[in-house]
Amino acid sequence: MSRPRATIVVTGSELVRGDRQDRNGPFLASEVVRLGLDPDRIVIVGDAPDDLGPVLAAALESDLCLVSGGLGPTHDDRTVEMVARAAGRELHVDEGLETEIAAISRMVAERLGRPYSDFEDGVRKQATLPDGAVSLGLAGTAPGLVLDANGCVVVILPGPPRELQRLWPRALETERVRAVLARAPAVRRRVLRFFGTPESAVATALADAGGDGDGVEVTICAREFEIHVDLVAEPGAEARTDSIASTLRSALGRHLFAEDERTVAEIVLDLCRELGLTLATAESCTGGLVSSRLTAVPGSSEVFVGGVVAYADDVKRAGLGVPDALLEEHGAVSAEVAQAMAQGVRERLGADVGVAVTGVAGPEGGTPEKPVGLVFVHAAGPDGEEARRTELPGDREMVRGRATAAALHLARKLLQTRHTDE
Amino acid sequence: MSRPRATIVVTGSELVRGDRQDRNGPFLASEVVRLGLDPDRIVIVGDAPDDLGPVLAAALESDLCLVSGGLGPTHDDRTVEMVARAAGRELHVDEGLETEIAAISRMVAERLGRPYSDFEDGVRKQATLPDGAVSLGLAGTAPGLVLDANGCVVVILPGPPRELQRLWPRALETERVRAVLARAPAVRRRVLRFFGTPESAVATALADAGGDGDGVEVTICAREFEIHVDLVAEPGAEARTDSIASTLRSALGRHLFAEDERTVAEIVLDLCRELGLTLATAESCTGGLVSSRLTAVPGSSEVFVGGVVAYADDVKRAGLGVPDALLEEHGAVSAEVAQAMAQGVRERLGADVGVAVTGVAGPEGGTPEKPVGLVFVHAAGPDGEEARRTELPGDREMVRGRATAAALHLARKLLQTRHTDE
Numbered sequence: 020m021s022r023p024r025a026t027i028v029v030t031g032s033e034l035v036r037g038d039r040q041d042r043n044g045p046f047l048a049s050e051v052v053r054l055g056l057d058p059d060r061i062v063i064v065g066d067a068p069d070d071l072g073p074v075l076a077a078a079l080e081s082d083l084c085l086v087s088g089g090l091g092p093t094h095d096d097r098t099v100e101m102v103a104r105a106a107g108r109e110l111h112v113d114e115g116l117e118t119e120i121a122a123i124s125r126m127v128a129e130r131l132g133r134p135y136s137d138f139e140d141g142v143r144k145q146a147t148l149p150d151g152a153v154s155l156g157l158a159g160t161a162p163g164l165v166l167d168a169n170g171c172v173v174v175i176l177p178g179p180p181r182e183l184q185r186l187w188p189r190a191l192e193t194e195r196v197r198a199v200l201a202r203a204p205a206v207r208r209r210v211l212r213f214f215g216t217p218e219s220a221v222a223t224a225l226a227d228a229g230g231d232g233d234g235v236e237v238t239i240c241a242r243e244f245e246i247h248v249d250l251v252a253e254p255g256a257e258a259r260t261d262s263i264a265s266t267l268r269s270a271l272g273r274h275l276f277a278e279d280e281r282t283v284a285e286i287v288l289d290l291c292r293e294l295g296l297t298l299a300t301a302e303s304c305t306g307g308l309v310s311s312r313l314t315a316v317p318g319s320s321e322v323f324v325g326g327v328v329a330y331a332d333d334v335k336r337a338g339l340g341v342p343d344a345l346l347e348e349h350g351a352v353s354a355e356v357a358q359a360m361a362q363g364v365r366e367r368l369g370a371d372v373g374v375a376v377t378g379v380a381g382p383e384g385g386t387p388e389k390p391v392g393l394v395f396v397h398a399a400g401p402d403g404e405e406a407r408r409t410e411l412p413g414d415r416e417m418v419r420g421r422a423t424a425a426a427l428h429l430a431r432k433l434l435q436t437r438h439t440d441e
Numbered sequence: 442m443s444r445p446r447a448t449i450v451v452t453g454s455e456l457v458r459g460d461r462q463d464r465n466g467p468f469l470a471s472e473v474v475r476l477g478l479d480p481d482r483i484v485i486v487g488d489a490p491d492d493l494g495p496v497l498a499a500a501l502e503s504d505l506c507l508v509s510g511g512l513g514p515t516h517d518d519r520t521v522e523m524v525a526r527a528a529g530r531e532l533h534v535d536e537g538l539e540t541e542i543a544a545i546s547r548m549v550a551e552r553l554g555r556p557y558s559d560f561e562d563g564v565r566k567q568a569t570l571p572d573g574a575v576s577l578g579l580a581g582t583a584p585g586l587v588l589d590a591n592g593c594v595v596v597i598l599p600g601p602p603r604e605l606q607r608l609w610p611r612a613l614e615t616e617r618v619r620a621v622l623a624r625a626p627a628v629r630r631r632v633l634r635f636f637g638t639p640e641s642a643v644a645t646a647l648a649d650a651g652g653d654g655d656g657v658e659v660t661i662c663a664r665e666f667e668i669h670v671d672l673v674a675e676p677g678a679e680a681r682t683d684s685i686a687s688t689l690r691s692a693l694g695r696h697l698f699a700e701d702e703r704t705v706a707e708i709v710l711d712l713c714r715e716l717g718l719t720l721a722t723a724e725s726c727t728g729g730l731v732s733s734r735l736t737a738v739p740g741s742s743e744v745f746v747g748g749v750v751a752y753a754d755d756v757k758r759a760g761l762g763v764p765d766a767l768l769e770e771h772g773a774v775s776a777e778v779a780q781a782m783a784q785g786v787r788e789r790l791g792a793d794v795g796v797a798v799t800g801v802a803g804p805e806g807g808t809p810e811k812p813v814g815l816v817f818v819h820a821a822g823p824d825g826e827e828a829r830r831t832e833l834p835g836d837r838e839m840v841r842g843r844a845t846a847a848a849l850h851l852a853r854k855l856l857q858t859r860h861t862d863e
Contacts, residue, residue: 130832309729326749
C-alpha cells in the first residue's frame with residue numbers, strides 16, 4: 020500500500036533570503052512522516068507572485084499540500100490569494116470571521132493606544148477566504164484554512180511556529196485531512212532517546228540489528244544534542260520493531276534516557292516531584308539557559324525555586340559564596356568552582372538539589388590550559404553528587420547549548436540514581 | 442536592470458523528513474543576497490530520482506543553481522548523476538580526481554583496518570563528473586563542481602555544512618560564477634526596527650509612503666516580538682528608499698529603536714558599555730530568558746555581571762531582599778515587587794542597572810485580578826527608573842518571550858534616555 024504524498028510550501032521573504040531559519044518545514048515534515056505519509060519536498064519561497072504562483076501550482080499535484088506563512092495583514096502576505104488562484108477559486112469576505120478578528124484587533128489597538136482604523140484594512144484582508152475553504156479558527160489574528168483543490172487537500176497555516184503548531188492539530192480533525200490520512204497505512208511509533216553517544220554508534224547498532232526495512236522505518240536524528248531514534252512500524256512489523264529496540268537498548272543502554280517524548284527538563288522536574296525534592300541552578304557560561312529550559316515546563320514552579328546567573332566572579336563570591344581561595348587557586352572554570360557553585364546555590368536558595376555550570380563559551384577567553392569549549396558541570400543533592408568535565412565543540416551558541424544539555428542530563432543522572440536506590 | 446535569479450536545491454532524505462534542520466539553504470541564500478542576486482526558492486528534496494529529477498529540471502531554468510548534498514560514495518548519493526541527466530550531459534571518470542580521492546581513501550582504509558578494495562567503487566563514483574564540469578577541489582572525499590547547463594550555472598557542493606562553506610568561496614572564484622555575479626546590480630539595503638507597534642500600523646505607514654515597487658522592495662516581518670522593516674533599493678531608487686524610511690520614521694518614530702542589524706540585547710549591552718555601566722537581571726516568570734539573551738552576545742561579560750532567577754517567593758526575599766510586606770500587600774506579580782526586584786539585584790550584585798520581570802506565564806496561576814499574561818517589568822539605574830505594566834496574549838512560551846522582549850526594551854529605553862541626556 021503506497022503512502023499518500025505531502026508537499027510542504029513555506030512562504031516568507033525573510034526565509035528565502037536566509038535571514039531566518041525555517042522551523043515549520045521540519046515540524047510539518049516530521050508530522051506527516053509520523054502520520055504515515057511521504058513528504059516529497061519542502062519548498063521555501065518568497066511571497067512575490069511570480070515566485071509563489073508556480074510553486075503552489077506544482078504543489079497542488081500532491082495528495083496533501085501544507086502551506087505556511089503569508090497570512091498577515093500586510094500587502095506582502097499573499098498566500099490565501101495565491102492559493103485561491105492556483106486552485107481556481109474566487110475569494111469572499113467571511114462576515115463571521117471578520118467580526119471575530121475585529122474583536123481581537125480592537126483589544127490590541129487599545130493596548131497599543133492606536134486608533135482601530137489602523138487595523139480595519141488588515142482585518143478585512145485576514146477575513147477573506149477562497150470559496151469552499153473551512154476555517155480552523157484563529158492564531159493571533161490569522162485564520163488557518165483547509166480546502167480541496169481538485170483532489171489535493173490544501174492546509175494553510177500561519178507562519179509563526181507557535182501559532183502553526185497550535186492550529187495543526189485542528190487541521191488533523193477536519194474531514195478532508197482525515198480522508199487523506201485514512202489512505203495511509205496504520206503505523207505504530209516508538210521512540211528511544213540517547214544522550215552521550217555519537218549518532219554513528221547508534222547507526223552501527225541499528226545495522227547490527229539488521230537495519231530498517233521490512234515494514235519498519237527507523238530515523239536517527241540528533242536533536243538538542245541528544246540522539247532521538249524513531250521506529251515506525253507498519254501493521255505486522257511490530258515484532259521486528261521490538262527486536263530492533265531491544266538490540267539498541269542492550270548495545271547503548273548506558274546512554275538511553277527515555278522511551279517517551281518528554282524532554283530532559285521535564286524528566287528532571289518529574290524526578291524531583293517524585294522524590295519530593297526542590298531544585299536550583301547556578302550558571303556561568305550558560306547565562307540562564309538551564310533555568311529557562313526548566314521554567315519553560317508548565318508547573319515547574321512546584322519544584323524549581325530559582326537560580327543564580329553568576330557571570331562575574333564577584334557574583335560567584337557574593338551570590339553563591341564561592342571562596343576567594345578556590346577562584347584564585349583553580350580559576351572560575353574548574354571542577355572545584357563548579358562544585359562550590361552547586362553547593363552554594365543549594366544553601367543560598369534553600370534547595371535540595373543544586374545544578375551548576377561553568378565554562379569557556381568563547382569566542383574569546385580561551386587559553387591553552389582552558390580552551391574554548393571546556394565546561395565543568397556539577398550536581399549536588401541531599402545525599403550525593405555528580406560531576407563532569409567536558410570539552411565541547413562548536414561556536415559560542417553551540418557550546419552554551421551543549422553545556423545546558425550536559426547540566427540537565429547530569430541532574431537527571433543524580434536523581435535517577437537516587438530514584439532507583441529507593 | 443533586474444537581478445539574476447538563484448535557485449537553491451538541498452538534497453537529503455533526513456532533511457525532507459524533518460529529522461534534521463537544514464543549514465545550507467539559509468547560508469547559501471544569505472550569500473546570494475549579499476552578492477546582489479535574487480534567491481527565488483530553497484527546495485529541500487529527498488534523493489529518490491522521481492523526487493530529485495523534476496526539482497533539478499525546474500531549478501536549471503534559473504540563472505544560478507546551487508545544489509548541496511548527495512555527493513557521497515554510496516548508491517543513494519545521486520546528485521551528480523541527476524544533475525548530468527537534467528543538463529543533458531554524459532558522465533566520465535576524471536583520472537586525476539580519482540588518484541586524488543584514492544590517496545585519501547587509502548589512508549582512511551588503513552586507519553579503519555579495512556582493505557582498500559572496499560573503497561574502490563566509491564572512489565570511482567566520486568571521481569565521476571558530467572562532461573564540462575570543473576572541480577572545486579575536495580571536501581572530505583567529495584569534489585565540489587561547477588558546470589554550465591544551457592545558460593544556467595550549476596554549483597554542486599557537499600552536504601556537510603562545514604565542507605560546503607569551505608568550498609563555496611572557491612566557487613565564487615570560478616569564471617562561470619563570476620560571470621553571473623557581474624550581471625547583478627549593486628543593491629543598497631537598509632533596515633528599520635520597531636517595538637511596541639503592530640505590523641498593520643507599519644503597513645499603513647508604508648502605504649502612506651506610496652508602498653514599495655519602483656526599484657524598492659520592502660519586507661515587513663514580525664520577529665522576536667518586534668517589527669523589522671527591510672528596504673532593498675536598486676540603483677537609482679535610493680531617494681525613494683530614503684523618503685519611505687523618513688515617512689516611517691515620522692509616523693512611528695516613538696517605536697523605532699534601531700536602524701541597523703543589532704538585536705535589542707546587543708543595543709542594551711552597547712549602551713551600557715558607552716555609559717560605563719554594569720548590568721544585572723532579576724527574573725521571575727521569564728526564568729532566565731532575559732539573562733540568556735544578554736549572555737548570548739559575545740563580550741557580554743564586560744558589562745553583564747549576572748542575575749537572579751527568583752521563581753519562589755523565598756528567593757525573592759532571600760536572594761533579592763524583596764520585603765515581606767510588599768509580597769503580602771501587593772503579591773509577587775505587582776509593580777511594587779518588580780521595582781523591589783530591580784533595586785534588589787542592583788544592590789545584591791553590585792550592578793549599576795537592574796532589570797526585573799515578574800508576571801503570570803500560565804497556563805495555571807491566573808486570577809480575575811491577575812490574569813495569565815499580566816507582566817510587570819522594571820528597570821532601575823543610577824539616576825532614573827522605568828516601569829511598565831502589560832497584559833500579553835498567547836500561551837506560556839509566548840508570554841515568556843514577549844515579557845523578555847518587554848524587559849530588554851525597557852532597559853534600552855532607560856539607557857537611551859540617559860544617553861541622550863549626557
